Amino acid sequence: MVFSIGAYYPYSLPVICKAATTNNNSHAHDAMYIRRAADIADKSAGFTSPHPNFGCVITSVGNVAGEGYLYAQGTKPAEVQAVEAACECSRGATAYVNMEPGDCHGDHTAVSALVQAGIKRVVVGIRHPLKHLRGNAVRALRSQGLRVDVLGEDLQSKIIEEARKTCLLVNAPLIHRASSRVPFSVLKYAMTLDGKIACSSGHASWISSKKSRIRVFELRGRSDAVVVGGNTVRRDNPQLTARHGGGHMPVRIVMTQTLNLPEEANLWDISNVPTIVVTQRGARRSFQKFLAAKGVEVVEFDILNPRDVMEYFHDRGYLSILWECGGTLAASAISSGVLHKVYAFVAPKIIGGRNAPSPVGELGMVEMSQALNLIDICYEQVGPDILISGFLQPIPDLTPVIPSEDETFAIDPTVTPYDSNVIFFYKTWDRYGAFSNFSPHPIQMPDGNGGYVTWSSVEHFYQAQKFVGVNDPIAQDCVERIKSAKSPEEAARIGRLMQRQCPDLVKSDWEHVKIDVMYRALKSKFSIYPHLNSMLLSTAGSVLVEASPHDHFWGGGREGEGLNYLGRLLMQLRSEFLGESSMLGESTY
Structure with a gap:
């Protein structure tokens, strides 16, 4: 069965309240509008990531x-x-x-909007994949007297099941990530009709058509990161941008055991988008220092394999990763079970060559019965090429309940170096996600003239303060762009990008004042919202850790070696609110 996700509808429609002919097939109506909700939800994929995709359609008299x-x-x-x-x-x-609404803890904006508007019935495509959010909104709506139907539970038929499938597809990254502890990973490659990804000489520009390459940019724009191997860097010197995709720029990830990479490469230019190199521990220390000097992040693993790497990026909060690697790394990723979907562009060309590389290396299969069969295959003509896509793994069933991230930490002590009395927070969908500086809670801060300015989030305020007061029109424009950013993620990207590109525009004392800036913003947030204050106080006796494995200043770091200043500030605020004395420098571990 082929399902289309991405047929976009207008952002909102004019009000229509005229009578319509009654359709006796209510299931058909429900299925049609749920699919429409899934389609419009898909419009935001990649623009600001990571986050689940939510869409809502309201119908009146048909x-x-x-x-x-x-x-x-x-x-x-x-x-x-x-x-x-x-x-x-x-x-x-x-x-x-x-998908069932999934507000931050203590926030009921989505549910309240439906109740206060006088909605009589709500049809939910799928329940929320995360256990600590799953069922909350459904129960809240029913407690307010609304009729709530959940596809596959309250409503059953073939057409309903197909509509439910679209809901699973549009949030497949979140569902796969939650159930398997690795990001949703897609393998993309272009090959000739005879199955080659390059000539025997290694030349590969271009196998697919321009239209197919534009489609690849779109795929990148929907992803959190793009993965390549060392061979691709050496042979192709890619940029890995989404310059025609219309979405955000994904992080570039290079996997290489030996770190045998060239000093000159497009990926070492991080002025527009970061690059992360993952390698074997101890590999080419001098080259690691060379990359670090250019601003390229290097992450070492005791044994480099796709499973460990993807579990690490899961812990960094990534939802969706696009693999554009060669056959050797693709085979290793498939064998590790971390790839979920394949996009294969087949060009009507034949190049032959006994030694010409193929898209997937050795998998150890000796019989056709061992072949991996794709699921939910879709065929599409893109210019002269044929795009074949399908899943290597089925989308996990939402039953039994998928554990949330912090509950998985508590169940499996091998997942985290911390003790059970530690409370973790990182992404806004976590149980304690409202602690994050990215949570959707506007704050009011003094404007320096006796008044106050409203900022959309703590992160908006924090990023802008890097440039506030700098006597330069570029810095002043950056502050305005950060302030008007549509989301905390976009505010962070604007601030970080400007800091990388124009470090001279960052206020000279920023490194000395940034802790105080964050503290003042957090204090405003937890003073404005009583439910957040109550949640913070409820953690008394527990250590709070911002669980980012890559942020060694604000977060706890990969092995617990991080300074965890965000957690420290929250514990200091908690002590102040409880009337206790606390010092920022006290031990938190």
Whole structure:
């Protein structure tokens, strides 16, 4: 069965409240609008990542009255947008959501919007994949007297099951990541009709057509990161940008055991997008220092293999990764079980060559019965090429309940170096995600003139303060762009990019004041919102750790060696709110 995710609809529709002919096939209606909710949810994929994709469609007497989609965590929920578009037509209407709302802890914006608008019925495509969020919104809506139907549970038929499948597909990255502890990974390659990805000489430009290459840019723009091996860097010197994709720029990841890489490479230019090199511990120390001097992050592993690398990037919060590697690394990734989907561009060309490389190396299979069969195959013509896509692994069933990230830490002591009395937070979907500086909680800060300025999040304020007061029009423009950024993720990208490109524009004392800047922003946040204050106080007696494995200043670091200043600041605030004395320098481990 082929399902299309990505047929985009307008952001919102004009209000329509005229009567329509009653359709006796209510299942067909429910399926149609759930698929529409999934389609518009897909519009935000990659623009601000990582975050789940939410869409909402409100219908009144058989017509669409309003719709919207979540652009990113920290922005206006899809349900709120749809209610605003539908206006008075929301009363007595039906709302269709592709996935159960999953607000930060203590926030009920999406649920409240539907209840207060007078929605009578809500149809949910799938329940939330994360255990600590799953079922919360459904129960809350039902407790307010709304009828809530969940596809596959309350509603069953073949057409309903197909609609449910679209909901699984549009959030496949989150579902796979939550169930397997690795990001959703897609293998992409272009090959000739006779199965070659390059000539015997290694020349490969270009196998696929320009239209196919533009499609690849779009795939990159929907991904958190792009993975290549050392051979690809040496042979092709790629840029790995999404310059025609319309989405964000994914991080570039290079996997290499020996670190035998050239000193001159496009990937070492991090002025626009970061590069991370993962390698074997101890490999070419001098070259590691060379890369570090250029701003390229190097991460060492005792034994470099795709499974460990992907588990590490899972812990960094990545949802979706695109693999554009050669056959050797592709075979290793497949054997490790970390690849979930394949996009194969087949060009109508024949080049032959006994030694010409193929897209997948040795897998140890000796009989056709051992071949891996793709699931949910889709065929599409892209220019002169044929794009074949399909899943290597089925999308996990949401039953039994998938454990949330922090619960997995508690269950499996091998996952984290910390003790059970440690509370972890990182991404806004975590149980304690509201502690994050990226959480969707606007704050008010003094403007220096006796008034106050509202910032969309702690991260917005923090990033802007790098450039506030710098007497340069570029710095002042950067502050305004950060302030108006649609989400905390975008504010962070703008601030970090400017800091990399123009370090002279960052205020001279930034490294000395940034802790105080973060502290003041956090204090405002936990003073404004009583439910956040209560949650913080409820953690008394526990150590708070920002679980970022790559941030050794604000986070706990990969092996617990990080300074964890964000956790320290929260514990200091907690002590202050409890009336205790606390010093920032006290031991937190």
